[in-house]
């Protein structure tokens with residue numbers, strides 16, 4: 001079997017077209033322009049490129065976006081006061097603080113300072129709590145993107161054995177939670193594996209849908225999955241540099257061996273990554289609608 005490729009690039013393009021039309025209608029009918037601020041602290045090259053991509057996408061969709069770039073030495077206090085400023089800026093409906101932050105800044109303190117109504121990353125405990133309860137809230141972008149990819153690829157999740165590898169707050173825990181909820185794209189039987197899992201292959205081989213977000217390049221190989229599995233690879237690992245100076249990327253799944261057994265698989269790059277940025281745009285539009293009383 002050679003797998004169908006689930007293209008995040010294509011799906012993201014489709015959703016961005018929908019969003020572009022929605023943004024135009026918001027402006028035309030209600031004079032509402034969604035606004036996003038991205039805050040980058042330091043000079044991590046990957047973060048720089050993600051933030052640039054977020055602003056470029058926002059611009060292409062007609063979303064007002066502002067980028068604030070701060071030096072790595074910025075104090076926690078300075079960052080908190082910037083967040084406070086944007087909490088009180090009516091042009092800005094979504095605040096994104098790019099992670100990771102430099103070590104001297106308490107990430108939780110900063111994320112908890114964002115107004116939950118502007119928390120388009122879905123990382124504030126109010127939104128995390130609402131997500132767990134299945135209430136309307138901002139869903140974290142990568143897990144939300146994974147759900148959209150599965151739904152739009154027509155993958156049946158109800159009753160499926162879903163195995164998630166990785167228990168981060170950004171991906172593993174929320175995606176596992178969303179997949180088990182009583183909702184479209186959920187209703188699965190979920191197993192969450194992590195670094196202390198005793199027999200990883202026992203679990204991954206049982207998966208109808210395998211979601212890997214471990215941050216370890218090529219960790220899952222072909223002999224660890226069953227025939228017909230649907231594989232969502234969340235990993236974006238920089239494993240080298242091309243002659244032209246471009247980063248060489250690998251997922252957490254060994255693509256060549258796994259695709260021979262899978263029914264469908266996401267590539268890296270071009271899989272979950274583009275969906276993360278697209279779902280951020282979707283959340284920003286939602287935030288603007290809520291602010292304007294249109295949601």
Ligand SMILES: Nc1nc2c(c(=O)[nH]1)N[C@@H](CN(C=O)c1ccc(C(=O)N[C@@H](CCC(=O)O)C(=O)O)cc1)CN2
Pocket residue numbers: 049050096097098099100121141142170236247249268269270271272273274275276277
């Ligand atoms: N505040 C946040 N910080 C971080 C998040 C997040 O959701 N919110 N997630 C990650 C990084 N991330 C978004 O910020 C992100 C990662 C990867 C991609 C992406 O499009 N990847 C491409 C490859 C791009 C490349 O060449 O590196 C792909 O997979 O095709 C987008 C966003 C951590 N921080």
